């Protein structure tokens with residue numbers, strides 16, 4: 438359960454009063470998520486998610502995340518809406534942390550995504566990229582190549598205690614990607630963490646896109662490979678090319694990839710695997726014993742990285758040669 442910060446009854450009551458939320462009906466910590474503290478709040482006015490922003494989220498970035506959700510919802514994407522308090526503010530403070538209240542969305546995330554769900558994801562990702570094109574705010578990706586190097590410095594002395602020779606493998610990969618990382622592919626707003634647990638389905642339709650707290654401006658194709666990694670591997674970490682083809686075809690029906698983007702997919706996929714391998718390694722080494730959270734094991738992403746290293750071209754992901 439991701440709850441790092443406790444909220445007292447008194448603090449909660451006065452927080453909700455600033456929104457004119459009426460009587461509190463229920464309040465409980467949420468069992469999923471690893472980054473922030475999340476609570477399900479039910480009042481006379483409905484159901485909401487209360488988020489207290491923790492370690493990796495900078496308060497200065499919150500207007501970007503909350504503004505983006507409003508922008509995308511306005512364009513018809515199923516994103517939560519930040520609730521504004523009686524003074525019109527979407528961002529407040531609670532228990533010493535920046536905090537926001539957002540609307541609750543119905544739906545269930547896919548534990549093991551089907552091919553049809555991978556296709557639905559490809560479609561909604563393409564629509565997200567198009568809808569983000571005229572979002573006016575900008576945020577650099579703090580977990581791009583410079584951020585990977587900083588994470589590596591923070592974990593290199595202890596990484597081998599998790600997986601033998603992990604530090605060498607991380608360093609080799611950083612070296613291999615530096616100089617090869619594409620810089621001139623089409624850019625825009627990316628979600629950057631659109632894992633199955635951040636996508637809600639009702640029947641076969643996407644009913645919710647949540648957790649925009651890594652969103653930033655970066656190369657759009659990088660978001661695509663983050664999703665290939667998160668959606669198209671089976672639990673035994675074998676790559677499912679049928680799911681990958683379905684995701685890519687549905688994405689391209691909305692936003693076709695350029696020849697340069699297709700060619701860059703294997704390198705981008707390695708970078709995307711390295712990014713999550715590094716954050717998982719860091720989080721594993723910096724577990725917070727007092728928090729209710731289940732950190733994710735890094736080895737899954739090491740195996741995904743090794744898979745992409747032996748990929749020769751985008752056709753290995755199910756794209757036709759062209």
Ligand SMILES: Nc1ncnc2c1ncn2[C@@H]1O[C@H](COP(=O)(O)OP(=O)(O)O)[C@@H](O)[C@H]1O
Pocket residue numbers: 439467469470471472473474475486517539540541542543634635645647648649650
């Ligand atoms: N707007 C929402 N509607 C419904 N459930 C939500 C919403 N936002 C978050 N949740 C629930 O809270 C969980 C954790 O939220 P998430 O934003 O992924 O947290 P974290 O940033 O800590 O990873 C999600 O897996 C989901 O169950």
Ligand SMILES: N[C@@H](CCOP(=O)(O)O)C(=O)O
Pocket residue numbers: 469470471472630632634635648713716717733
């Ligand atoms: N998706 C990341 C961890 C971030 O957690 P989330 O609950 O915000 O998706 C990973 O799997 O490493």
